[in-house]
Amino acid sequence: MRFSNAYADRPLVGLLVALVAIGSAAPTMAASFEDVTDTVAKGMGDREAAWGDFDNDGWVDVYNGDLWRNEGGKKFTRVDGPFGRAGIWGDYDLDGDLDLYLYNSGKLIQNNGSDGFKDVSDILAKRPIEVCRGAVWGDFNGDGFLDLYITGYEVWDEREEWHDVVFKNNKGESFTQVWQTPEIQRARGVTCADYDEDGDLDIYVSNYRLQPNWLWRNDGDFKFTNVAVEAGEVDGDGDLGAYGHTIGSAWCDFDNDGHLDLFVGNFSHPPAYQDRCKIYRNVKSADGFKFQEQAGEIIPWQESYASPAFGDYDNDGFVDLYHTTVYGGDDSLLFRNTSAELSPEGPPDDLPADNSPVGKWTLTDVTDATKTRHSGSYQAAWADFDNDGDLDLLTGGRLLRNPGNANHWLKVRLKGDGVNAFAIGAQVRVHVGNWRITRQVEGATGEGNQNDLTLHFGLGKRTDPVDIEIRWPDGTRQSAKSDVDRTAEITKE
Numbered sequence: 134m135r136f137s138n139a140y141a142d143r144p145l146v147g148l149l150v151a152l153v154a155i156g157s158a159a160p161t162m163a164a165s166f167e168d169v170t171d172t173v174a175k176g177m178g179d180r181e182a183a184w185g186d187f188d189n190d191g192w193v194d195v196y197n198g199d200l201w202r203n204e205g206g207k208k209f210t211r212v213d214g215p216f217g218r219a220g221i222w223g224d225y226d227l228d229g230d231l232d233l234y235l236y237n238s239g240k241l242i243q244n245n246g247s248d249g250f251k252d253v254s255d256i257l258a259k260r261p262i263e264v265c266r267g268a269v270w271g272d273f274n275g276d277g278f279l280d281l282y283i284t285g286y287e288v289w290d291e292r293e294e295w296h297d298v299v300f301k302n303n304k305g306e307s308f309t310q311v312w313q314t315p316e317i318q319r320a321r322g323v324t325c326a327d328y329d330e331d332g333d334l335d336i337y338v339s340n341y342r343l344q345p346n347w348l349w350r351n352d353g354d355f356k357f358t359n360v361a362v363e364a365g366e367v368d369g370d371g372d373l374g375a376y377g378h379t380i381g382s383a384w385c386d387f388d389n390d391g392h393l394d395l396f397v398g399n400f401s402h403p404p405a406y407q408d409r410c411k412i413y414r415n416v417k418s419a420d421g422f423k424f425q426e427q428a429g430e431i432i433p434w435q436e437s438y439a440s441p442a443f444g445d446y447d448n449d450g451f452v453d454l455y456h457t458t459v460y461g462g463d464d465s466l467l468f469r470n471t472s473a474e475l476s477p478e479g480p481p482d483d484l485p486a487d488n489s490p491v492g493k494w495t496l497t498d499v500t501d502a503t504k505t506r507h508s509g510s511y512q513a514a515w516a517d518f519d520n521d522g523d524l525d526l527l528t529g530g531r532l533l534r535n536p537g538n539a540n541h542w543l544k545v546r547l548k549g550d551g552v553n554a555f556a557i558g559a560q561v562r563v564h565v566g567n568w569r570i571t572r573q574v575e576g577a578t579g580e581g582n583q584n585d586l587t588l589h590f591g592l593g594k595r596t597d598p599v600d601i602e603i604r605w606p607d608g609t610r611q612s613a614k615s616d617v618d619r620t621a622e623i624t625k626e
Contacts, residue, residue: 179530185222223270270576332608365424377408440579444515448591
């Protein structure tokens with residue numbers, strides 16, 4: 134059932150908004166997530182997962198080596214096609230439906246709507262990479278078409294390794310290699326964000342084997358500069374000549390100040406000089422954007438941390454963290470972001486010039502309370518598969534349904550016009566009191582996973598309409614207003 138815009142009689146700034154009723158406020162929080170794999174997603178495997186509504190029916194589907202269609206939130210059914218191995222969603226040809234890049238195998242799968250899927254890998258340049266653990270979609274030159282950043286890993290027994298490369302999208306007709314990393318590292322996950330808010334996508338690469346990570350600042354026209362050191366030493370510590378074994382990293386606005394922060398999920402052996410998991414606060418000042426490392430141990434050490442995924446599972450307005458592990462003796466854990474409890478009123482009306490933090494950042498282990506513990510997986514991705522307003526979790530080959538609580542929420546679904554059709558790279562800010570809750574549409578996160586492209590915002594006890602600010606991938610802005618507990622569909626003017 135569709136609702137008309139409650140604010141249609143008021144002038145909005147450059148906006149087309151459709152409000153879709155998804156449900157009322159969620160019920161009181163139950164004790165734990167419900168494992169619905171056997172009844173809803175039987176047969177779904179434990180491979181990196183990418184959520185995306187490939188058939189545009191309003192119910193998010195998932196790809197994890199197999200494609201699973203969401204049948205109205207009741208069950209998932211397998212869809213036949215030329216698939217196989219992990220992949221990520223992006224509409225490379227601007228026809229309004231999501232295509233797949235299978236980064237392990239290097240295949241490009243075109244979505245032709247009712248005509249099904251077609252292997253169009255012949256339009257890709259031959260990639261000089263044998264082993265790839267991650268890739269990310271992003272419009273790196275601002276022409277409205279999604280390009281690909283593809284990581285190169287290693288063949289360990291043969292000591293072979295490869296540069297990372299960027300494939301330029303030639304207006305949906307072909308892809309050509311236009312850039313490669315000037316040096317070789319053993320890359321794993323890759324994820325993008327316009328961290329410096331200059332209107333183009335920057336790239337963070339998780340490198341393994343105690344090697345420094347890369348932060349590629351986008352300087353336009355497929356020119357990238359590694360600013361990992363000068364932007365705040367987000368390459369890692371480098372103590373005693375070693376860094377970390379980073380598998381996956383993720384962007385998030387951890388403190389709701391409107392700027393995207395960075396979490397680096399380091400796998401690390403017991404020697405203390407190997408980098409542990411880190412979170413870096415993105416701080417805006419007169420000198421530009423710099424990262425500040427959160428002091429102390431943000432989460433307790435385990436050896437085999439792998440792929441992090443952020444989502445506000447309790448709808449309190451602050452993103453929470455699920456972090457997988459890959460050793461059988463370690464546990465994948467859910468951490469609740471409890472920073473808001475230190476400053477419940479939010480930041481002051483006028484943020485300090487240096488955008489200094491309000492209180493200390495804290496994470497609380499809620500794994501047992503939510504029954505989300507498992508081990509031995511690279512799979513972690515959030516989506517509201519049943520459209521009830523709270524985020525569900527796919528991890529460890531299990532689909533975990535969120536029972537929800539009484540907090541309010543908003544979902545925002547963007548449609549690009551003049552930018553890539555699903556607005557990958559866009560940032561959305563929802564204003565709740567002094568908080569600026571920020572989310573972005575991601576082309577990949579962690580190591581080879583992808584959260585839902587429909588953005589989810591927890592709003593806590595907020596019941597009044599909220600203001601929405603959209604920064605599209607080309608840097609332009611729009612404003613909107615929406616009631617709570619529904620989906621706002623916003624099309625770029």
